[in-house]
Amino acid sequence: RKEVEQDPGPFNVPEGATVAFNCTYSNSASQSFFWYRQDCRKEPKLLMSVYSSGNEDGRFTAQLNRASQYISLLIRDSKLSDSATYLCVVPKGGSQGNLIFGKGTKLSVKP
């Protein structure tokens, strides 16, 4: 299994749709996980942190399944402004605390 793996998409959805992205990871010792959002040619920005089974913030829900080693991001009631690339991020392991970034899943929300 790759360190972090995401479906690259693109996911093309209409406004108002619910969309979910999955991410699998290989380091079973990882304790914290992140979803970052990256707009085209911009810097990645933290969207959500996931430390236990899940986290919810408005229309966004992140869930963690440690047994299967995957993380999901659910976006409800999609907005045009949600169009971006979503990066799944996992700690590399070891004492350095470095992160491994997935290649990202591209979302395009259409009117």
Add this chain to the structure above:
Amino acid sequence: DADVTQTPRNRITKTGKRIMLECSQTKGHDRMYWYRQDPGLGLRLIYYSFDVKDINKGEISDGYSVSRQAQAKFSLSLESAIPNQTALYFCAIRGRSTDTQYFGPGTRLTVL
């Protein structure tokens, strides 16, 4: 004001030239990182530093060097630029008590 700034924001240079990319932060975080991003490859770690006297290689350090001039400044140098170093370069910072990294706006470098 932004927490992390990068200069220049865009740079076009020629093969063989020496290039320095600079990163400054106002958060007082001790951990700083340099990444490059290429289409289809995601973010890859070049170098990282946990304080002024601590410099570590990342997964793709060949062809690059860094300098941590102060806690707030971390520079990335390309001693002799080559075309396959054309990429988007990001600096990131992280506090000691968190795993979260915060990114600068990026430098788009083109090597002809």
